[in-house]
Amino acid sequence: MVERIGVLGAGYVGLTSAACFAAMGHQVSAVDIDAAKIARLDAGEVDLAEPGLAGLVAEGTRAGTLAFGTGLDALAGRELVFLCLPTPPGEDGAPDLGPFRDALRRLGRILSPGTVLVTKSTVPVGTAGRLPGFLGRADLPVVSNPEFLREGHAVHDFRHPDRVVVGADPPDSPAACRVAQLYAPTGADVVRTSSASAELAKYASNGFLAVKASYANAVAELCEQYAADIREVSAVMGLDPRIGPHFLAPGPGWGGSCLPKDTSALLQAADAAGVEFSLLRDAVRANARQRARMVRAIRSAATGSPDGSLDGVRIGVLGLAFKAGTADLRESPAVAVAAELARRGAEVTAYDPAVRSDADGYLVVDDPYLVAKDAAALAVLTEWPEFRDLDWRRLAAAADRPVVVDTRNVLDPFAVAEAGFARVGVGTPMEVPDACSRPRLHPQALAGPLQQRSDRPAAARPVRRAGGDRRTGPGRRP
Numbered sequence: 001m002v003e004r005i006g007v008l009g010a011g012y013v014g015l016t017s018a019a020c021f022a023a024m025g026h027q028v029s030a031v032d033i034d035a036a037k038i039a040r041l042d043a044g045e046v047d048l049a050e051p052g053l054a055g056l057v058a059e060g061t062r063a064g065t066l067a068f069g070t071g072l073d074a075l076a077g078r079e080l081v082f083l084c085l086p087t088p089p090g091e092d093g094a095p096d097l098g099p100f101r102d103a104l105r106r107l108g109r110i111l112s113p114g115t116v117l118v119t120k121s122t123v124p125v126g127t128a129g130r131l132p133g134f135l136g137r138a139d140l141p142v143v144s145n146p147e148f149l150r151e152g153h154a155v156h157d158f159r160h161p162d163r164v165v166v167g168a169d170p171p172d173s174p175a176a177c178r179v180a181q182l183y184a185p186t187g188a189d190v191v192r193t194s195s196a197s198a199e200l201a202k203y204a205s206n207g208f209l210a211v212k213a214s215y216a217n218a219v220a221e222l223c224e225q226y227a228a229d230i231r232e233v234s235a236v237m238g239l240d241p242r243i244g245p246h247f248l249a250p251g252p253g254w255g256g257s258c259l260p261k262d263t264s265a266l267l268q269a270a271d272a273a274g275v276e277f278s279l280l281r282d283a284v285r286a287n288a289r290q291r292a293r294m295v296r297a298i299r300s301a302a303t304g305s306p307d308g309s310l311d312g313v314r315i316g317v318l319g320l321a322f323k324a325g326t327a328d329l330r331e332s333p334a335v336a337v338a339a340e341l342a343r344r345g346a347e348v349t350a351y352d353p354a355v356r357s358d359a360d361g362y363l364v365v366d367d368p369y370l371v372a373k374d375a376a377a378l379a380v381l382t383e384w385p386e387f388r389d390l391d392w393r394r395l396a397a398a399a400d401r402p403v404v405v406d407t408r409n410v411l412d413p414f415a416v417a418e419a420g421f422a423r424v425g426v427g428t429p430m431e432v433p434d435a436c437s438r439p440r441l442h443p444q445a446l447a448g449p450l451q452q453r454s455d456r457p458a459a460a461r462p463v464r465r466a467g468g469d470r471r472t473g474p475g476r477r478p
């Protein structure tokens with residue numbers, strides 16, 4: 001059955017949903033207050049780097065199933081209206097529902113009786129029950145349909161969801177059935193819940209991902225202390241279906257526009273309800289520590305000491321986006337690390353395949369080889385696969401000291417070692433090139449740049465620090 005669908009908000013969630021529903025044959029009208037964005041969409045320009053999205057938008061516009069507008073009036077007469085507005089964190093960490101509430105007040109005046117309002121935005125638990133108050137009317141059925149789209153994979157995730165959640169009170173209301181029916185072409189399991197469960201499931205999922213990634217970062221730190229390799233440890237863990245292989249990669253910390261915002265909202269909700277959620281709080285704190293740990297590792301690699309002065313020290317950064325496959329810099333750990341190095345006096349030059357804009361305190365260049373020029377250390381901060389394929393010999397020739405801190409473990413250890421680089425990973429043994437041109441895993445060097453802790457458990461047998469041999473230590477030219 002063809003539905004007349006309205007979508008409010010044309011960000012990556014709204015635009016992806018609009019384009020995918022249009023591709024399923026529904027009549028979709030997407031509205032956004034950003035007139036410039038709507039003008040670009042009307043001209044066929046999609047400024048989100050979502051694979052497949054531009055094609056779907058062009059197809060929908062051509063077929064007449066997808067139209068854009070700036071006025072809410074375009075949503076009048078729609079049978080289902082999806083709310084895809086941002087809910088950024090307010091000062092106390094709870095989502096700021098101001099723009100959401102304002103839009104609903106205006107929507108309440110124009111929607112026809114019976115229109116189903118579907119919330120895709122991530123909203124505090126209990127918001128569904130407050131919608132009639134926001135709308136100023138109680139005759140519109142309300143459904144919660146949180147999204148689980150990853151940036152950079154939004155179209156794929158929409159079309160091949162691992163689950164679709166449709167929440168309503170009661171869960172089997174006619175409006176909920178109608179929304180669930182929309183997803184039939186995806187073949188996904190539709191989980192029918194109460195509104196509160198649907199709203200909480202979204203936060204709980206992102207919160208769990210944050211805990212899992214922080215857990216992997218903590219295990220990676222243990223690996224460094226005990227000469228284990230996080231790549232092997234997480235491969236073993238991931239084979240247990242109760243754990244699963246995803247979100248076990250260490251890095252400079254988790255970021256983006258969702259996990260930081262949603263963990264803080266979940267903690268705020270827990271506080272408001274008097275629930276002690278120390279597990280999540282610790283994961284958030286550990287995430288801040290992880291960024292600081294990466295700064296120390298890079299500082300150590302560049303100066304030979306975790307406390308070395310960074311004044312005037314040149315550091316080349318590869319990657320600024322919060323993850324590969326996106327140009328998004330929001331809450332990017334890479335940006336935080338680069339900015340902190342610059343704040344401490346380092347001369348930071350950065351390259352990211354998707355980012356061209358300059359940033360506060362450091363220079364962004366459009367050539368990866370420029371970042372290596374006279375650098376005392378390189379740091380890979382985003383896991384772009386193309387970094388593996390750089391000409392590492394050329395980078396080594398340009399650098400002052402061929403040492404690279406690979407915070408995402410994305411580089412080919414053999415290739416970089418053969419090019420003459422000492423590579424410091426996260427939770428992996430340090431690889432130092434040797435005369436045989438095969439990388440040698442230096443268990444002793446492990447304790448160099450990344451070792452910060454002096455409070456190791458006495459009973460265990462941690463790897464000993466390499467000592468202060470500055471001629472052969474990490475970061476020195478071999």
Ligand code: UGA
Binds near residue numbers: 147246248257322
């Ligand atoms: C996240 C969720 O994964 C989506 O399911 C959800 O729909 C979305 O938020 C949202 O709420 O809208 P996204 O923000 O696109 O998606 O990013 P993720 O792919 O989840 O990555 C988040 C952060 O975790 C990134 O900084 C990434 O580098 C980091 N990460 C990921 C790790 O540090 N380790 C890992 O193993 C995986």
